[in-house]
Amino acid sequence: MRSLFIAFAAVSLFVSCNQNKQSENDSGNKNILPKRTQKDSIEAVAVKALRALKEKDYKIFASFFHPVDGVRFSPYGFIDPTHKHVLAKDFLEAIDKNWTLTWGHFDGSGEAIKMKVRPYIERFIYNADYLNAPKKSYDAFIGQGNTINNLQESYPQLHYTEYYFKGFDEKYKGLDWTSLRFVFKKNGDAYYLVAVIHDQWTT
Structure with missing residues (x-):
């Protein structure tokens, strides 16, 4: 009888140890987060940049510029x-000193776009609430107008995101669509902006 009791106790102890070990393993597995993908990393930076633009925190926005290549604005x-x-x-510095810069040329007239940084951002970058855009994409284009889109030729092998509004006033039948594209390049272990591209229907 005593032998039977000892055997039963040994089995109970073995089962209890295994259950505890399994419980520890399960607890450990819960702390293992899924590995972040390249897409996840880029989209996370993009969201932070959009939030900075929305909040007009241009110092934070500039912190996402590529440290070597800088950013091209189109x-x-x-x-x-x-x-x-x-x-x-x-x-x-251009913001701080209120400089007027030449950014390119206006569609239609061909006149030089000479604007201070803040007005340019409001007209050609964050002209809509892109942080909450109804359509977003990664390495795919949404907005299609009558202007040649040469992003992939200009930045081959680089990844990009797009934020798109199909329009705001029905009378324009979608011709008032607008989008913002970010192009990213890796530096060290992080991704940075190398291009900020506004797009819309052009004449």
């Missing part, structure tokens, strides 16, 4: 090498 879908290209420090 007022329309076609990216021209002459479009404004700046490093973060120059961007912030």
Whole structure:
């Protein structure tokens, strides 16, 4: 009888130890987060940049500029090498000193886009609430107008995001669509902006 009791106790102890070990393993597994993908990393930076633009915190926005290459700003879908290209420090200095910069040329008239940074941002970057855009994409285009979109030719091998509004007034039948694209390049272990592209229907 005593032998039977000892055997039963040994089995109970073995089962209890296994259950505790399994419980520890389960608890440990819960703390293992899924590995962040390249897409996750880029989209996370994009959201932070959009939030900074919405809040008009341009110092934070500039912190996402590529530290070596800086950022090229394009007022329309076609990216021209002459479009404004700046490093973060120059961007912030231009805001601080209220400089007027030449960003490109207006669609239609061809006149030079000479604007201070803040008005340019309001007209050609955050002209809509892109942080809450109804359509978003990664490495895919949404807005399609009559301007040549040469993003992939200008930045081959790089990844991009797009934020899109199909329009705001029905009388324009979608011709008032607008979108914002971010192009990213890796530096070290992080991704940074190298291009900020506004797009819309052009004449």
